[in-house]
Amino acid sequence: MSFPAKILIVDDEPRIRDSLKLLLDEQGYDVYTVSSGQEAKDILSVYQFDLALLDMVIPDMNGHQLMEHIYETSPGTMVVIITGHASLDSAIGALRRGAYDYLRKPFEFEELLKTVQNALDQKKLKSEKEIINGKLELSEERYRYLVQNSPDIIYTLDENGNFTFVSQAVKRLLGYDADQLIGKHYSTIIHDEDMERAQWIFNERRTGDRAAAGVQLRLKAAEGHEAFRACDVRHLAIELKATGMYDKPVLEPDKVYLGTHGVVRDISDRKRLEAQLQQAQKMEAVGTLAGGIAHDFNNLLMGIQGYTSLMLLKIDSKHPHYDKLKSIEQYIESGAELTKQLLGFARGGKYDVKPVDLNELVEKTATMFGRTKKEVIISTKFEQDLWAVEADQGQIEQVLLNLFVNAWQAMPGGGDLALETKNVTLNAAAVSPYGLPPGSYVKVTVRDSGLGMDENTQRRIFEPFFTTKEMGRGTGLGLASAYGIIKNHNGIIEVESKIGEGTTFTIYLPASQKMVQKDAGQEGIILRGPETVLLVDDEDMIIEVGAEILEALGYKVLTARSGPEAIEIFKANKGQVDIVVLDMIMPGMGGGDAYDQLREIDPDVKVLLSTGYSLRGEASEILKRGCNGFIQKPFNIKMLSQKLREILDNHTG
Numbered sequence: 001m002s003f004p005a006k007i008l009i010v011d012d013e014p015r016i017r018d019s020l021k022l023l024l025d026e027q028g029y030d031v032y033t034v035s036s037g038q039e040a041k042d043i044l045s046v047y048q049f050d051l052a053l054l055d056m057v058i059p060d061m062n063g064h065q066l067m068e069h070i071y072e073t074s075p076g077t078m079v080v081i082i083t084g085h086a087s088l089d090s091a092i093g094a095l096r097r098g099a100y101d102y103l104r105k106p107f108e109f110e111e112l113l114k115t116v117q118n119a120l121d122q123k124k125l126k127s128e129k130e131i132i133n134g135k136l137e138l139s140e141e142r143y144r145y146l147v148q149n150s151p152d153i154i155y156t157l158d159e160n161g162n163f164t165f166v167s168q169a170v171k172r173l174l175g176y177d178a179d180q181l182i183g184k185h186y187s188t189i190i191h192d193e194d195m196e197r198a199q200w201i202f203n204e205r206r207t208g209d210r211a212a213a214g215v216q217l218r219l220k221a222a223e224g225h226e227a228f229r230a231c232d233v234r235h236l237a238i239e240l241k242a243t244g245m246y247d248k249p250v251l252e253p254d255k256v257y258l259g260t261h262g263v264v265r266d267i268s269d270r271k272r273l274e275a276q277l278q279q280a281q282k283m284e285a286v287g288t289l290a291g292g293i294a295h296d297f298n299n300l301l302m303g304i305q306g307y308t309s310l311m312l313l314k315i316d317s318k319h320p321h322y323d324k325l326k327s328i329e330q331y332i333e334s335g336a337e338l339t340k341q342l343l344g345f346a347r348g349g350k351y352d353v354k355p356v357d358l359n360e361l362v363e364k365t366a367t368m369f370g371r372t373k374k375e376v377i378i379s380t381k382f383e384q385d386l387w388a389v390e391a392d393q394g395q396i397e398q399v400l401l402n403l404f405v406n407a408w409q410a411m412p413g414g415g416d417l418a419l420e421t422k423n424v425t426l427n428a429a430a431v432s433p434y435g436l437p438p439g440s441y442v443k444v445t446v447r448d449s450g451l452g453m454d455e456n457t458q459r460r461i462f463e464p465f466f467t468t469k470e471m472g473r474g475t476g477l478g479l480a481s482a483y484g485i486i487k488n489h490n491g492i493i494e495v496e497s498k499i500g501e502g503t504t505f506t507i508y509l510p511a512s513q514k515m516v517q518k519d520a521g522q523e524g525i526i527l528r529g530p531e532t533v534l535l536v537d538d539e540d541m542i543i544e545v546g547a548e549i550l551e552a553l554g555y556k557v558l559t560a561r562s563g564p565e566a567i568e569i570f571k572a573n574k575g576q577v578d579i580v581v582l583d584m585i586m587p588g589m590g591g592g593d594a595y596d597q598l599r600e601i602d603p604d605v606k607v608l609l610s611t612g613y614s615l616r617g618e619a620s621e622i623l624k625r626g627c628n629g630f631i632q633k634p635f636n637i638k639m640l641s642q643k644l645r646e647i648l649d650n651h652t653g
């Protein structure tokens with residue numbers, strides 16, 4: 001205490017009063033004296049005293065009354081009673097009522113000082129304790145605040161595993177009232193499948209730095225909990241950290257286990273992201289696999305197609321093998337359809353990107369589809385001045401057909417198929433989840449009145465090989481390839497469906513400023529020519545059948561089995577080669593590099609790129625660099641003959 005202690009002396013005997021004051025003044029105390037109860041009350045209303053020395057016998061008031069008054073108005077003041085022989089009993093009574101001590105007259109000076117000093121020490125202790133208690137209360141309140149406001153659930157269990165405390169986060173995360181859980185066993189909220197693990201963790205009673213940390217469990221949500229009702233999830237994925245509590249330090253052998261305290265963190269979002277990532281990686285891996293198979297398969301089909309075409313070229317429709325060969329061609333087409341789906345899913349790039357009018361494309365595809373599916377009633381609502389999109393027409397057609405076929409399959413007894421196109425502007429919020437820029441998009445809606453699907457199915461429909469159809473009816477590639485193609489066109493495909501209420505697929509493709517060009521379209525005619533063709537491919541089969549086809553069409557043919565060989569032959573026959581048919585994927589020097597080198601030798605070289613499979617738009621890259629055209633394997637004789645003439649007869653390019 002930096003200030004001298006303030007002492008009040010209440011005594012009606014002036015001699016005692018003055019001598020006491022004198023003595024205590026000398027000790028450095030700040031001493032006040034009064035002679036009556038009333039005076040005492042008056043001065044007490046002005047000053048706070050550390051100590052009051054009270055004579056129990058004063059004229060105007062009972063000593064006990066005064067003491068009561070002091071305790072009421074100034075509870076921090078210590079009281080020491082001064083009393084004569086006669087009132088020993090009342091001194092003891094005063095002690096019982098809370099006086100600190102008493103002095104019996106006559107008392108020694110030493111005794112007085114000691115009592116006063118003790119009383120003041122006691123007061124100091126008392127106030128320190130009060131401060132500490134206050135601080136404790138404050139810090140407790142702070143901790144309570146922290147615990148209750150933590151986004152994690154903080155809990156304690158007793159030695160049997162019953163909750164003794166749960167923080168309020170449990171309400172938000174799981175839907176239980178914290179009070180409702182107190183006294184309940186922890187197993188009430190553990191997912192059935194995780195029960196054994198939870199028990200194991202609890203029984204381990206880990207301690208201190210060997211706390212069980214990073215344990216992942218699933219917790220049961222309260223029935224009908226808001227947060228989960230929407231998405232039909234009844235469990236929360238959590239990470240747990242738990243530590244045993246003991247009555248003594250953990251190293252002591254006879255410690256007694258009191259329970260467990262721990263923290264539970266909601267990791268559902270992280271789990272979801274992990275699952276999404278895994279899913280994406282799986283799609284990527286399956287895509288690579290699918291693309292690889294499609295490539296080889298395509299080359300096989302190409303060979304079969306080539307020889308079939310050659311045989312058909314030499315016979316007419318009356319030939320006994322004519323129909324069989326035509327059937328083979330049809331099987332090849334189905335095979336090519338399959339590789340097309342695989343390639344679409346593998347997102348092997350779009351080849352033939354042109355400004356496309358989706359009204360026209362949707363109309364054309366729907367008409368083609370409707371011709372064979374009379375039980376489906378198709379209605380259309382097209383935006384009149386629909387913006388163009390830059391797309392691979394064949395691929396978008398494939399997407400639409402996949403959607404139409406699915407719709408038809410979802411309407412076993414027939415139904416309505418509503419098609420709609422619309423110009424829309426998508427803002428940042430709408431496109432950001434897809435990593436696309438905001439702006440103008442063309443929206444195509446395909447709505448059926450079929451069976452619809454539940455949420456579990458909806459979540460999985462874009463997965464490759466996910467199908468709900470019986471064996472042999474669906475491969476589960478339709479929507480996977482639609483998804484791959486739309487994504488590759490920087491577009492969005494979404495689904496909305498309810499059981500019994502039909503399904504709506506919505507596609508958004510970025511709008512383009514470019515004008516739509518109409519196809520010249522020369523269907524059905526085989527075109528011949530006398531020029532020299534350099535055929536470059538690493539597959540023997542393609543070289544053999546390709547050369548034969550080209551010769552059958554009248555061309556002179558040179559062949560090369562690799563990029564460098566092609567360059568060599570091109571150089572050796574400078575000025576002789578009218579067109580190069582160049583495979584894009586070859587080991588060593590690929591079609592892209594070969595193309596660049598050919599251009600260096602002859603800037604006007606005409607090149608038709610041929611490929612079945614490309615990585616991430618490689619073909620369109622080469623086309624952008626000026627390559628004259630592109631043909632997709634497996635091509636038939638008609639397609640090849642037309643492409644060649646298209647390029648060779650185009651003198652401006």
Ligand SMILES: Nc1ncnc2c1ncn2[C@@H]1O[C@H](COP(=O)(O)OP(=O)(O)OP(=O)(O)O)[C@@H](O)[C@H]1O
Nearest residue numbers: 406407410461467468469474475476477478479503
């Ligand atoms: N319009 C729809 N109505 C109801 N369910 C649909 C619809 N479209 C797709 N589905 C569901 O999505 C699943 C996956 O469709 P997807 O087109 O990828 O494969 P599939 O049709 O089963 O087989 P594939 O298209 O390879 O022949 C279907 O099996 C079906 O359960």
Ligand SMILES: [Mg+2]
Nearest residue numbers: 402406478479
């Ligand atoms: Mg399908």
